[in-house]
Amino acid sequence: MASHKAPDSSRRSDRSRRAIHDAALALVGEIGYGRTTIEGIAARAGVGKQTIYRWWPSKAAVLLEAYLDLQNRSAEQAPEGTDEAEYAIADTGDLAADLKAVLRATVDELNDPVTEAPTRALAAEGIIDPELGAEFAEKLLEPQIGLYVTRLRAAQRAGQVRDDIDPRVAVELLIAPLTHRWLISGLPLTHEYADAIVDLALRGLSTDA
Template sequence: MSPRTPDASRRSETSRRAIYAAALGLVAESGYAKTTIEGIAARAGVGKQTIYRWWGSKADVLLEAFLDLGEQQVGEGTLQGTTGMTGGALDGPQGIPDTGDLSADLKLVLRATVDNLLDPRFDAPARALTAEGLVDEKLGRTVVAKLLEPNFELYVERLRSAREAGQLRPEIDPRIALELFVAPVAQRWLQRTGELTHTYTDTLVDYALHGIAPR
């Protein structure tokens, strides 16, 4: 009987998952500045040349690991919210719920957003990517394209549906209106200007909808 040929794809996937876990773990424990490719490689049990073969920088590793973390939770059926700033993976595969009650749907998603932002697994890498994206233009554009815009579009679709149902004024631009919900949450989270709670996001929805409701 001939020996079984090693499965290279399985070996690569195992290494990739170990690298994801190492990158997220080190950023959470030590911060972005102290996280290095060498440190990620050592924790993952791979050579640093393996990492450089797949990624160009630690920022690239972290971005992909963060995307994968969100995809895993969606696959597990966990509802996740988005701020449109942090890059959390969001809202499940069907987007923002559309029950016909815009206020309730937005409150549900923003409550889930708060839960995500208060989860250390998401908080540390999200802050790291946000901060690094401000000084690294290429990374910043990638974060916007891969993390933010897809999530913004979920809000746009839900607000457009509400507008068509007569729940918003006809002239309301959904792309601008979404910022009434996501921007305050993102600012409070990034700058730690106040407590981030479900009560806060519920109130935010009430205030915002009062401003864009039919008159």
């Protein structure tokens, strides 16, 4: 008599969760965050809306987890042998070139249609939902800021950045103008603009200033 294995509920849950993530990201990109609903996400993912409500308290929570999952998937697709150290900001000895390279990469990511809409939605929603904003900052923003801090501290040890500079504050000189232009001003976000930010910031940070 043939044996029949019971369905693997954990695998089914993983598939459903991934489908919900993909549906949330797709809908926000296609119709915007305001028009995206739990019902729409459920229909797109092929699940009941109660499944979503069982796992998440709101569509914002769904989108945040989907966005973090997207970032994790990108890391998993990195070439074999890549470790966390390889995601650090390069230290070639040329601080300006290293910072320009990472800011240019940030420009490319913010302009990427796949990530632009959910990032804007989460940034805006985090303002009116402090709990969501704190989670967004803790899980996504702070780890990225930490990479800048590490690079600036290395520059201080190398005598390229003044010792009286707080690296955590200095990071804001680099990323705040970029974020403001992208999120608020509506002006184009370009590599040339990223380079200009670095040049201006280093006038105040450099020991040669």
